[in-house]
Amino acid sequence: MEKDPSFNVLGSTLAPCSTEPMTGFFRNGACDTCAADTGSHTVCAVMTDEFLAFSKYVGNDLSTPRPEYGFAGLKSGDQWCLCASRFLQAHEEGCAPQVNLHATHVRALDIVPIDVLREYAVILD
Secondary structure: OOOOOOEEOOOOEOOOOOEOOEOOOOOOOOOOOOOOOOOOEEEEEEOOHHHHHHHHHOOOOOOOOEHHHOEOOOOOOOEEEEEHHHHHHHHHHOOOOEEOHHHOEHHHHHOOOHHHHHHOEOOOO
16 A cells, blocks of 8 residues: 655645554554545544544444554544544534644545634644
């Protein structure tokens, strides 16, 4: 699988999203993507309790540990490469998480308008 070029929605080099926990379609800590990433795991989202509850409700439980997959479960404050369509759905339902624009892949714009992403932008240290 060949990765798409690593650019963010701001037009600069894609920043890492998280290595603790390790995230990304390629599990490289970045929201890199490719043609095989049909879920478009391109939005670097900062988890909130509200979003995690919503995600579990719609069938994608991100908070429960799954040790058999080496997954400790996410908690509020964790960053995670989220599917762009799930982010847009959460936005439409009024419970979208914050977004690290520097770590959100430009391909997220295929699904989520930049104005929507900017609405949830957060500056992280």
